[in-house]
Amino acid sequence: MPELPEAETIVRGLRATIPGRRIVDLTVHHDDVLGSEASDFRRRTKGRTFADVRRRGKNVILVLEGGGRIVVNLGMTGTLLPDPPFEGPDAPSHPAVVFELDPGHLVYQDVRRFGRLRRMEEDAYERWAGTLGPEPLDDGFGAGDLADLLSASRSPVRSWLLDQGRIAGVGNIYANESLFRARIHPARPARSLTPDEAGRLHRALRAVLRAALDAGGTTFRDYRNASGEEGEFGRRLEAYGRDGEPCPRCGSRIRRVVFGNRSAFFCPECQPEPHGPDV
DNA sequence: AGTGTATCCTGCAGGC
DNA sequence: TGCCTGCAGGATACAC
Numbered sequence: 277m278p279e280l281p282e283a284e285t286i287v288r289g290l291r292a293t294i295p296g297r298r299i300v301d302l303t304v305h306h307d308d309v310l311g312s313e314a315s316d317f318r319r320r321t322k323g324r325t326f327a328d329v330r331r332r333g334k335n336v337i338l339v340l341e342g343g344g345r346i347v348v349n350l351g352m353t354g355t356l357l358p359d360p361p362f363e364g365p366d367a368p369s370h371p372a373v374v375f376e377l378d379p380g381h382l383v384y385q386d387v388r389r390f391g392r393l394r395r396m397e398e399d400a401y402e403r404w405a406g407t408l409g410p411e412p413l414d415d416g417f418g419a420g421d422l423a424d425l426l427s428a429s430r431s432p433v434r435s436w437l438l439d440q441g442r443i444a445g446v447g448n449i450y451a452n453e454s455l456f457r458a459r460i461h462p463a464r465p466a467r468s469l470t471p472d473e474a475g476r477l478h479r480a481l482r483a484v485l486r487a488a489l490d491a492g493g494t495t496f497r498d499y500r501n502a503s504g505e506e507g508e509f510g511r512r513l514e515a516y517g518r519d520g521e522p523c524p525r526c527g528s529r530i531r532r533v534v535f536g537n538r539s540a541f542f543c544p545e546c547q548p549e550p551h552g553p554d555v
Numbered sequence: 556a557g558t559g560t561a562t563c564c565t566g567c568a569g570g571c
Numbered sequence: 572t573g574c575c576t577g578c579a580g581g582a583t584a585c586a587c
Binding site: 388535 | 556557558560561563564565566
């Protein structure tokens with residue numbers, strides 16, 4: 277469940293250590309995490325040097341000197357570990373790709389292997405980045421922008437938030453938390469939100485993402501930051517994963533319902549059901 | 556344009 | 572204790 281805060285935490289850890297190091301060789305333990313043939317990925321990667329580490333949505337972007345990037349979508353359980361121990365309890369348990377660097381090494385670890393490492397040249401990267409929605413934490417992303425985007429869709433607002441093409445970096449945890457804080461029912465059609473509600477959601481979304489980032493992300497099962505540490509935000513989740521527990525605002529029981537193939541968590545008192553035609 | 560379903564994959568929780 | 576089943580979900584593909 278790495279979402280924006282977890283990806284950004286990983287990026288910050290990597291940025292401090294990886295740039296300037298050259299990829300001497302790489303070992304692909306599971307080629308299903310590569311978005312291309314392993315031989316092609318290797319040929320276009322070996323010998324290159326990391327120039328920078330960035331983020332787009334939930335994706336970690338490894339920028340290579342001289343152009344080109346490795347776009348890492350972490351999926352459910354992916355993480356990037358710089359210089360982890362080779363042996364002992366902290367050694368990566370599920371390495372999928374190991375980059376041998378000069379100096380050190382970088383391990384892409386992924387228990388479930390839903391993640392993908394895709395090697396892109398600059399033009400392909402720009403095309404791909406253009407398919408993603410705006411970055412919710414960007415200074416230029418205002419409440420009015422969110423309201424405009426929401427007004428174009430009939431989707432349930434929770435599903436809307438999960439759509440990377442509409443807004444980048446939000447997954448199920450922070451979608452639910454944001455809607456809880458904004459007191460908006462997750463099944464409300466996106467375009468039914470009033471300007472006031474869109475403003476609350478804008479505020480809540482950014483506050484939740486920032487707070488999670490400050491806490492080093494949320495560790496649910498597998499997530500670890502670049503130093504192998506767990507995030508601290510999990511204990512501060514107010515709705516996600518808390519069905520049956522009292523709402524921290526009003527004491528009603530948090531409910532869980534499934535739609536769009538995913539669990540939604542909400543307080544039935546604070547987040548009233550949608551009612552009537554398209555409201 | 557939207558919804559629902561299946562797929563990928565493994566670990567873990569719950570039931571018995 | 573241990574086996575079995577089901578569930579978790581990010582992205583994508585596909586049918587309707």
